[in-house]
Amino acid sequence: AKNAKVNVLNGIKEGEPSYQWKLGSWNRGRGYPKLCTFYQDRFVVAATDSKPNFIWFSRTGDYPNFGVEKVEGTITDDSAITLPVINRKMCEIRHLVPANDLIILTSGNEWIVRGDKTITPTNCNLKTQTQRGALSCEPQFIGNRCVFVQERGGTVRDMGYSYESDNYTGQDLTLFVKTLVKGHLAVTSAYAQDPDSIIYYVRDDGQLNCLTYIPEQKVYGWSHFVTNGKYRYVESVAEGEQDTIYFVVDRVINNKSVKCIERSIPLYTEDNSDVFLDCYVKVANSIKTDYINAPHLVGQMVDIVIDGQQMPSRVVPPTGVIKLDGKANVITVGLPYTTKIKIPSVEQQINDGTLQGRVATVSRVVLRMYKSFGGKVGRTFDRMDDITLPPNELFTGDKPVILPKMGINYSTDTSICIKHSDPFPFNLLSITRIVEIGGGLRDVPGL
Structure with a gap:
């Protein structure tokens, strides 16, 4: 296009030609930043459609301001910074991870902006670390290590500073469980620090891989979840003394595809009445009843537990109301798993x-x-x-x-x-x- 709508600034006369103009880095045509974080009191954004390998730092303490100020011809230390991540492959920036250093994960390699000194326009330099590449699945920063999914093959790696090499190094955490990641990619992830330090990865086929990650004890244990449906998203929420995991699950209920938001119960509680079922509903009444409503499980074969005793499995009728053989105070109905x-x-x-x-x-x-x-x-x-x-x-x-x-x-x-x-x-x-x-x-x- 040869025509553009512009804002006329001071010093430029309307109707007179001028070369003192410039298109902004972000707009509808060039795209807007896809990533953001805060680092050293600057708002940091990165990766537009037209410049997928660029990073922009705002002015110090002035987050919406990406301008540059000069005093006696010298750029001030608090001015905004534009930083291109340039190498031979011109990889796309995938993640910004603020730590002691600003960790930058791209589609082909990993970089840092050193944080041992205050970042200014004159000393903001990039330093390459490893040549692995990161998938779009969000990384997790645990302790002093960054755990991310590798671009090629979906391998999970960690990355942390090593005094011996004065560089960031890491290891393949899926070395002995390649059957869990071969042919599959991780879509999203969440980290539950308490009680067991577990990272949850939703795979592209709707199944779930879980990594128990305790690096100080050299514990890297994997498990694998499947359900009567497909996991689509996972998130961790701090609740009391533990982190609770929430899932978005696609299920087929009464011949219809529905999305269920499901909450996992805490793994360790003093409540001995807890049961372990998928997509379950639980009612606790002071007065005994002989039925329970489970409309979200119509047509499904479910397990039933009443007052701590397991009852025979049955199919939820079209009404969604399950009539029991006797009355009970605590009734739980859900999908069984093994x-x-x-x-x-x-x-x-x-x-x-x-x-x-x-x-x-x-x-x-x-x-x-x-x-x-x-x-x-x-x-x-x-x-x-x-x-x-x-x-x-x-x-x-x-x-x-x-x-x-x-x-x-x-x-x-x-x-x-x-x-x-x-x-x-x-x-x-x-x-x-x-x-x-x-x-x-x-x-x-x-x-």
């Missing part, structure tokens, strides 16, 4: 080498549990026995379990499988396997 845990084979250094590749058998295990009820254990998920616990109460302590016998008990595979489908708590703290190796018994901790 938890599966597989503990890998034992690894132990012995006098004449390693245990790997040798035949062994696990005769029994000792499960250390906390406020738990129900569950099954076995060598495979196809052949399992119930974990016998005291009825009508949550068990805490060590529970020895003799494993069910199979056709061939001696094998190079000494893994243990645990499954839990009851709508009650199941907190497994550790597993000790009693392993027979070449005729001898050994106690081998598993968790």
